[in-house]
Amino acid sequence: QAHLVQSGGGLVQTGGSLRLSCKAPRRTFSTNHMGWFRLAPGKDREFVAAISKSGDSSYYSDSVKGRFTISRDTTEYTVYLQMNDLKPEDTANYYCGATLTNAASIPNWKKYAYWGQGTQVTVSG
Numbered sequence: 001q002a003h004l005v006q007s008g009g010g011l012v013q014t015g016g017s018l019r020l021s022c023k024a025p026r027r028t029f030s031t032n033h034m035g036w037f038r039l040a041p042g043k044d045r046e047f048v049a050a051i052s053k054s055g056d057s058s059y060y061s062d063s064v065k066g067r068f069t070i071s072r073d074t075t076e077y078t079v080y081l082q083m084n085d086l087k088p089e090d091t092a093n094y095y096c097g098a099t100l101t102n103a104a105s106i107p108n109w110k111k112y113a114y115w116g117q118g119t120q121v122t123v124s125g
């Protein structure tokens with residue numbers, strides 16, 4: 001059973017938008033940095049975005065910068081990934097994760113202790 005619970009995703013046309021959600025237990029949310037990764041067939045797991053446990057800092061891969069926005073709701077213990085201007089190359093299974101690592105290691109998926117169940121994002125056209 002996944003520690004983090006994801007929702008959202010689906011099928012969208014090129015240029016469209018989707019929002020992913022990731023709900024964490026209260027303690028995990030308050031003590032961990034939260035990140036999003038994606039896994040496409042034949043590719044390695046790729047860092048997408050992350051937000052610090054304080055919410056003061058956010059991090060993005062170059063491939064999504066300017067199109068995706070990570071945010072969090074401290075009342076719902078939920079992290080969101082708003083994805084705009086989606087492209088076919090964004091097609092992947094997206095996973096949220098939680099980590100206690102330092103800022104420099106946030107893009108490293110091996111540093112994440114908890115994961116969501118994954119959700120498929122498919123961009124057509």
